[in-house]
Amino acid sequence: xxxxxxxxxxxxxxxxxxxxxxxxxxxxxxxxxxxxxxxxxxxxxxxxxxxxxxxxxxxxxxxxxxxxxxxxxxxxxxxxxxxxxxxxxxxxxxxxxxxxxxxxxxxxxxxxxxxxxxxxxxxxxxxxxxxxxxxxxxxxxxxxxxxxxxxxxxxxxxxxxxxxxxxxxxxxxxxxxxxxxxxxxxxxxxxxxxxxxxxxxxxxxxxxxxxxxxxxxxxxxxxxxxxxxxxxxxxxxxxxxxxxxxxxxxxxxxxxxxxxxxxxx
Amino acid sequence: xxxxxxxxxxxxxxxxxxxxxxxxxxxxxxxxxxxxxxxxxxxxxxxxxxxxxxxxxxxxxxxxxxxxxxxxxxxxxxxxxxxxxxxxxxxxxxxxxxxxxxxxxxxxxxxxxxxxxxxxxxxxxxxxxxxxxxxxxxxxxxxxxxxxxxxxxxxxxxxxxxxxxxxxxxxxxxxxxxxxxxxxxxxxxxxxxxxxxxxxxxxxxxxxxxxxxxxxxxxxxxxxxxxxxxxxxxxxxxxxxxxxxxxxxxxxxxxxxxxxxxxxxxxxxxx
Amino acid sequence: xxxxxxxxxxxxxxxxxxxxxxxxxxxxxxxxxxxxxxxxxxxxxxxxxxxxxxxxxxxxxxxxxxxxxxxxxxxxxxxxxxxxxxxxxxxxxxxxxxxxxxxxxxxxxxxxxxxxxxxxxxxxxxxxxxxxxxxxxxxxxxxxxxxxxxxxxxxxxxxxxxxxxxxxxxxxxxxxxxxxxxxxxxxxxxxxxxxxxxxxxxxxxxxxxxxxxxxxxxxxxxxxxxxxxxxxxxxxxxxxxxxxxxxxxxxxxxxxxxxxxxxxxxxxxxxxxxxxxxxxxxxxxxxxxxxxxxxxxxxxxxxxxxxxxxxxxxxxxxxxxxxxxxxxxxxxxxxxxxxxxxxxxxxx
Numbered sequence: 001x002x003x004x005x006x007x008x009x010x011x012x013x014x015x016x017x018x019x020x021x022x023x024x025x026x027x028x029x030x031x032x033x034x035x036x037x038x039x040x041x042x043x044x045x046x047x048x049x050x051x052x053x054x055x056x057x058x059x060x061x062x063x064x065x066x067x068x069x070x071x072x073x074x075x076x077x078x079x080x081x082x083x084x085x086x087x088x089x090x091x092x093x094x095x096x097x098x099x100x101x102x103x104x105x106x107x108x109x110x111x112x113x114x115x116x117x118x119x120x121x122x123x124x125x126x127x128x129x130x131x132x133x134x135x136x137x138x139x140x141x142x143x144x145x146x147x148x149x150x151x152x153x154x155x156x157x158x159x160x161x162x163x164x165x166x167x168x169x170x171x172x173x174x175x176x177x178x179x180x181x182x183x184x185x186x187x188x189x190x191x192x193x194x195x196x197x198x199x200x201x202x203x204x205x206x207x208x209x210x211x212x213x214x215x216x217x218x219x220x221x222x223x224x225x226x227x228x229x230x231x232x233x234x235x236x237x238x239x240x241x242x243x244x245x246x247x248x249x250x251x252x253x254x255x256x257x258x259x260x261x262x263x264x265x
Numbered sequence: 266x267x268x269x270x271x272x273x274x275x276x277x278x279x280x281x282x283x284x285x286x287x288x289x290x291x292x293x294x295x296x297x298x299x300x301x302x303x304x305x306x307x308x309x310x311x312x313x314x315x316x317x318x319x320x321x322x323x324x325x326x327x328x329x330x331x332x333x334x335x336x337x338x339x340x341x342x343x344x345x346x347x348x349x350x351x352x353x354x355x356x357x358x359x360x361x362x363x364x365x366x367x368x369x370x371x372x373x374x375x376x377x378x379x380x381x382x383x384x385x386x387x388x389x390x391x392x393x394x395x396x397x398x399x400x401x402x403x404x405x406x407x408x409x410x411x412x413x414x415x416x417x418x419x420x421x422x423x424x425x426x427x428x429x430x431x432x433x434x435x436x437x438x439x440x441x442x443x444x445x446x447x448x449x450x451x452x453x454x455x456x457x458x459x460x461x462x463x464x465x466x467x468x469x470x471x472x473x474x475x476x477x478x479x480x481x482x483x484x485x486x487x488x489x490x491x492x493x494x495x496x497x498x499x500x501x502x503x504x505x506x507x508x509x510x511x512x513x514x515x516x517x518x519x520x521x522x523x524x525x526x527x528x529x530x531x532x533x534x535x536x
Numbered sequence: 537x538x539x540x541x542x543x544x545x546x547x548x549x550x551x552x553x554x555x556x557x558x559x560x561x562x563x564x565x566x567x568x569x570x571x572x573x574x575x576x577x578x579x580x581x582x583x584x585x586x587x588x589x590x591x592x593x594x595x596x597x598x599x600x601x602x603x604x605x606x607x608x609x610x611x612x613x614x615x616x617x618x619x620x621x622x623x624x625x626x627x628x629x630x631x632x633x634x635x636x637x638x639x640x641x642x643x644x645x646x647x648x649x650x651x652x653x654x655x656x657x658x659x660x661x662x663x664x665x666x667x668x669x670x671x672x673x674x675x676x677x678x679x680x681x682x683x684x685x686x687x688x689x690x691x692x693x694x695x696x697x698x699x700x701x702x703x704x705x706x707x708x709x710x711x712x713x714x715x716x717x718x719x720x721x722x723x724x725x726x727x728x729x730x731x732x733x734x735x736x737x738x739x740x741x742x743x744x745x746x747x748x749x750x751x752x753x754x755x756x757x758x759x760x761x762x763x764x765x766x767x768x769x770x771x772x773x774x775x776x777x778x779x780x781x782x783x784x785x786x787x788x789x790x791x792x793x794x795x796x797x798x799x800x801x802x803x804x805x806x807x808x809x810x811x812x813x814x815x816x817x818x819x820x821x822x823x824x825x826x827x828x829x830x831x832x833x834x835x836x837x838x839x840x841x842x843x844x845x846x847x848x849x850x851x852x853x854x855x856x857x858x859x860x861x862x863x864x865x866x867x868x869x870x871x872x873x874x875x876x877x878x879x880x881x882x883x884x
Contacts, residue, residue: 426621428617428621429621429623431579431582431584431608431621432615432617432621432623433609433623433634433638434582434583434584434607434608434609435582435584435608435609435611435613435614435615435683435692436609436614436634436635436638436682436686437609437610437635437638437639437686438609438634438635438638439607439609439638440609442609442638443609446634446637446638447623450623450625450626451623451624451625453625
């Protein structure tokens with residue numbers, strides 16, 4: 001519903017505001033340590049990020065604010081496609097981090113980026129099963145077992161697209177009981193024990209804690225999602241935006257991502 | 266007849282009323298304007314559209330049926346019985362109105378999910394699971410929509426003159442006969458209005474359905490779910506689907522309305 | 537068949553405690569002002585309201601007692617309400633047949649039984665109409681047919697005429713009288729209109745503030761009212777006092793000369809038309825002459841009703857002509873006289 005509203009909101013202003021102008025190129029995005037506590041950043045920094053980045057970006061945002069007392073970081077987490085839609089409808093933001101290249105392409109097709117997006121991390125699928133694995137799931141082939149209740153993401157959302165590719169690679173004809181609207185919804189059903197298995201991201205399994213067990217599978221390696229990030233052309237606070245991107249790509253940022261289950265780019 | 270140039274509506278009412286109409290109708294107009302009319306034919310021809318529409322109509326109608334069957338008696342209890350804790354009961358049954366539907370869906374899992382309070386024995390002893398079935402869609406929609414019916418019918422019952430029920434009792438009718446032959450016909454318009462509200466709410470239900478019933482074409486993917494997912498991929502397709510849902514529901518409501526209005530005079534409820 | 541009732545029930549601040557019995561074929565009017573508890577008594581008799589104490593017995597059948605409450609729908613009774621309460625969604629025939637149907641009669645039989653009753657109340661041609669299409673009088677006649685069709689043992693009428701306009705009331709009252717005469721069970725009529733009570737009832741109980749203040753035949757009530765309320769209803773001024781020979785010493789002060797000897801606590805009742813008014817003290821020294829003050833005057837048909845205050849508060853009816861000739865107006869001092877022979881005296 002939220003998306004519908006965002007889509008049809010008559011936010012023309014934002015779109016018009018995004019005029020062309022070649023911003024600084026990828027040079028600033030190079031992993032220098034400009035995220036060090038310079039302490040001179042101020043104003044408000046608005047980051048639109050894929051929902052799977054909630055924990056890591058939350059921490060990094062706090063870190064940046066600690067180093068820059070004058071800075072206020074506002075994080076907007078949602079599905080990448082919803083965020084992309086909001087951006088093309090003129091939502092004001094400084095940074096966009098997507099969970100796949102396709103949704104970033106929606107933004108770059110509209111020429112909203114200040115610099116070319118860079119892949120800053122990667123995420124692979126994993127099988128999530130409820131604690132104790134009541135369905136006895138061992139691998140991807142179990143998704144074809146009609147006796148098991150299994151969930152995948154709908155093909156329209158990134159995790160569903162990845163799942164479809166994985167099944168195709170593995171030659172498995174999945175028989176899902178439900179095609180979830182996003183990865184968190186799929187994970188919720190695992191947490192509640194209502195499905196025997198769901199195909200989600202490794203980071204989601206990590207974030208879900210003890211209720212959920214992850215089962216890695218070899219086919220996942222062929223369909224790893226790249227996460228691109230970019231500063232937006234219309235960024236009200238480009239300096240802070242660049243600092244945030246640098247922080248994400250710094251060693252500290254990368255460590256935080258790896259700890260959360262992400263893979264190095 | 267006091268109708269004049271502006272239909273007899275005083276200006277202080279006319280202006281806000283017109284604003285309200287604009288507020289409610291303009292977004293609809295936006296959908297119509299933005300609809301990709303050139304490709305609407307192929308969009309509609311997609312198998313999933315018909316499937317989702319059929320499922321939506323079927324499940325909303327079933328949910329309304331269940332709501333009538335359970336909700337009208339509940340409304341009677343709330344309006345007429347003298348049981349204790351009635352106001353608490355009323356507050357409880359309207360909880361689904363304020364509960365975010367997604368939470369409602371999770372709550373349904375906790376009760377009749379595979380590991381739920383009632384669902385677990387059902388699954389362990391009979392091998393029956395409710396979630397991810399069409400029945401789950403109906404349950405989720407009923408959960409969210411029934412309070413609308415209960416509240417309308419309770420209001421109608423309170424407004425209806427209870428002395429008709431006294432009259433029926435003095436004519437030898439027990440409470441059940443009185444309910445059937447006097448109360449029910451007296452509040453029929455209220456029940457109809459409640460059923461329409463309930464049906465409309467069920468038809469548009471999204472959160473509880475996608476949570477509790479999941480989303481699978483043909484089994485649990487209703488129109489609102491199809492619209493939501495289409496939005497991820499192709500906003501124009503989403504607009505087309507929304508318009509289909511709107512057209513079908515508006516058409517149904519107008520058709521029913523004509524039927525009721527066509528019932529002629531002699532319907533005047535005595536004050 | 538006899539209805540014996542002792543109804544004790546608390547309704548808000550009003551405590552009702554009323555006892556009466558109604559014989560076979562008898563019509564009892566419960567007369568009283570609004571809020572006296574009359575309708576409450578009727579609702580208890582109907583079983584619509586549980587009594588706090590007392591008992592309701594019809595012949596040998598206990599309908600209400602300390603340990604028994606027969607619900608309304610199991611009592612053999614018919615009830616007519618003030619505003620008919622015909623079911624708006626049913627035709628007149630269906631309304632009349634309703635009681636038969638709910639007591640298990642088949643639809644066709646019930647209709648066949650109902651139709652002669654429609655005929656009897658003069659609605660034979662209107663059976664297919666809805667209640668909304670009937671006039672007030674027609675609707676109330678249909679309601680009467682609906683109450684009587686099952687031949688109930690008890691008939692309860694709750695202000696059956698008070699919602700009707702004056703002309704219709706006259707016609708429906710006459711018709712009601714006819715049906716009540718034919719009715720074999722016990723009938724209880726609740727009304728605040730003394731004319732209804734006088735015209736329709738065999739006996740009257742007057743209820744004020746939840747208590748029976750007087751009971752008797754309509755004629756007794758009319759001749760010898762025992763409360764101000766009843767006296768006003770029947771158009772009398774009631775003066776309580778103590779008899780001593782041919783004089784009554786009024787409780788409120790003053791003496792009234794009467795024609796017959798009286799002793800002990802008595803009422804002296806005076807009809808307003810027997811009170812004569814003068815501007816000067818009348819000559820010939822009649823025994824009952826009081827100087828009074830006119831406090832209010834209201835036209836009452838061809839006469840003007842004058843409320844008088846003073847030692848002996850009275851009401852006098854004078855013709856409009858005399859009223860004008862005497863130049864009466866509120867505040868004017870007058871002399872009032874009443875012949876001793878015009879004053880009724882009876883024990884309190």
